[in-house]
Amino acid sequence: MAGEDLGLKAKKSENFAEWYPEVVLKAGLADYSPVKGCMIIKPHGYAIWELIQQYFNKRLKELGVKNAYFPLFIPERFFKKEAEHAAGFKPEVAWIEAEKGEERLAVRPTSETIMYDAYARWIRSWRDLPLKINQWCNVVRWETKATKLFLRTREFLWQEGHCVYATKEECEKETYLYLKEYERLCKELLAIPVIPGKKTEQEKFAGADFTLTVEAFMPDGRALQMGTSHSLGQNFAKAFGIKYMGKDEKEHYAWQNSWGFSTRLIGAVIMMHGDDKGLILPPGIAPVQAVIVPIYFKDAEKKKVFEVCEKVKKELENSFRVEFDSREEYTPGFKFNDWELKGVPIRIEIGPKDVAKKQVVIVRRDTGAKVEVKLKDVANYLSDALEKVHKNLYERTLKHLKKSIVEVKDYEQFKEFAEKRMLLKCGFCGKKECEERIKEETGLTSRCIPINAKEKKCIICGKKGEETYFSKGY
């Protein structure tokens, strides 16, 4: 019950590596589990995921994408059908102990193969296209690196969209469309600015023609991939026999894309917006958008204060996710710390003086700003305040992103700013040798070639290239 237990020991600016897991644990977002590499997503963390799902399900509906569910297990032979895909995922697959005479089954690391086997049976004619299916599920990748809650775990939750089209044009157009959706989700829901772009050949999805990505840049100087959209061309269609009878009455291989984001997004939100007091949640994904905390010293005051609190809650709860913290075993000070740690964007304090003056005190989590607001104006004020919180969080992170980007002229400068953990922009030819040299010598990997990148000579070999971002990655 001691209030001091609630506070964070590590400071974000001083010790980011310790601050991050401490916030995750103390804010009640997630916990480690006795299964190596697997995390428990606790109610506060899961509620954030549900709000992301709600937002995105609405968007999917408008885009004509339908949800479905495919098996957790994938027969071993499926992995062998698309050679690049198989090679890309093989090292991190978990297998089920096979029964005698039965085929070995993998726990899905991603669902291309199990879904496309079904697609090949379902798709017959042009009338069946486009086919647009999304799946919310758990996936497993047998990571060997150290576990980081939300960021690197052997099991995680995600959505994976898998669409099939009659033409290359439609397919590629929509590959960009889903990337645009991810960019929008990051901005509108998570208040995180991202750089949309294309992955280099070395960094693209195993089995794709090309991979698009939205990259965010974290306060510790590493880029985080927030979502990816892969144009699969006809690679899987040919491997799995996804063919359709065209209007021309001839058989054609179909075109496909796949796209996804995961519970990693929650990790990004924590890192991007949190501070030394704990989490700061953008209002769109805050399970509690405003918390009402009663303040009273004598029992006589309590009744009146509680009455007003209940009244305010009732007025707000139809339009906002609001909670009245009526716990009597904790002090207001403890509650302030508790809700700040949990990242609730707005606190509404109501004490005897406020009751007398027909007002409440509204405190913003992001700035700490405190304002007295008349009771009759609370709903309007809150609506406005939540918008301001979102805007401020976005602007703050946008400023950080802009400050982090450095255009480097030569490899000397590249190495200098790589040490400083910046997001480097330079010319790059796309060749494996050049990318591997950069990785070996600086530890940096390419993040993306931004949309509409300009031509620019490669910082390593001097040959023809394009503007490309490099940084440390997660």
Next chain:
Amino acid sequence: MAGEDLGLKAKKSENFAEWYPEVVLKAGLADYSPVKGCMIIKPHGYAIWELIQQYFNKRLKELGVKNAYFPLFIPERFFKKEAEHAAGFKPEVAWIEAEKGEERLAVRPTSETIMYDAYARWIRSWRDLPLKINQWCNVVRWETKATKLFLRTREFLWQEGHCVYATKEECEKETYLYLKEYERLCKELLAIPVIPGKKTEQEKFAGADFTLTVEAFMPDGRALQMGTSHSLGQNFAKAFGIKYMGKDEKEHYAWQNSWGFSTRLIGAVIMMHGDDKGLILPPGIAPVQAVIVPIYFKDAEKKKVFEVCEKVKKELENSFRVEFDSREEYTPGFKFNDWELKGVPIRIEIGPKDVAKKQVVIVRRDTGAKVEVKLKDVANYLSDALEKVHKNLYERTLKHLKKSIVEVKDYEQFKEFAEKRMLLKCGFCGKKECEERIKEETGLTSRCIPINAKEKKCIICGKKGEETYFSKGY
């Protein structure tokens, strides 16, 4: 495209065993997969599951239960902690191929052990109780019997609630409360009447003090368990060390219950309400509650008809899940069959004559009744019609349930009506020998001892017993 392909070959009344999978496949609810025992839940089936989730999430919120997510994998040693539980699940567990020196991991068949290990760490004092957590997830049970879509598959989706209480009274009270919720869900959402009761010792959950169940009776003369709620007593609390410091400043073991329902419910809906034309969906879980089908013969008519269809859709779509079937490559007759097969409760037909008379024709899926309704009255009429469909479906199945119950006086009569696939009610002492004799000689198992059962002598041994239901099971 041929309309005749859409129709069902099997008749429900004549060949239920063939009718069921045919409806599931042709209505686009689910499909078999190349992984033995695993199904694909297709968009139409998954949308039903999402509507069940939405309904139940609202109820959970009101009951103070929060959603979370625990690991898919369970360490082998956890299974050994609660002896009965381990014995009950052992035969049907799938295991991950262990890495050298690492512990063997099971794919969760249920999550008691992995959750309660965390609960033991999280719960310290009476202030932490009650702890009420629910999880929506996939579970795996390595079935060896033949696959039945939605009814018996190696992987299925479910919700599992796991609560912890300070006292036995509170725990048992809520074990009944969750059962009540399931009864309500079956009635209000699925339009299926159920018999609530207690499982016999032989049929209870492995590790429970007692198991409550809601049982529905299918048209093929088998009972289906729609949901169960287990009172776990202190069995798991003692095995996992879930203790709390009471207000008395002493340490106590906590009390627990767990409760769940699965995608099996969709199987029940299909069997209960479907007919020879296909699926019939209760409006609460119908992804499309009303479909608008345009009827026109000449192109000149089309424009006007489409205009009215669009107008009606726009008027309805804020209050109902409505779709305008504007596909031009199919005839109205084909569309009628298609939507009937998919179980859409209401069809709205709009043709040139209707346009002229400012009306639509509304057809009920459950009765086939056709009514002309003025354009201005459509929304009100639809709201009313959907309620009537639900009520009719419920009453029809309730009548079937009542007709299926037979009170048998002696074991001769028991065997006679067992042959007729009825739901038998008789006295039963609860002893293993008597239940096993019944199972061996008739193939029937006990379904439940109804709530408030009367005392009645056992139909086998004549000793003291209670009213108990017996039937074939799924």
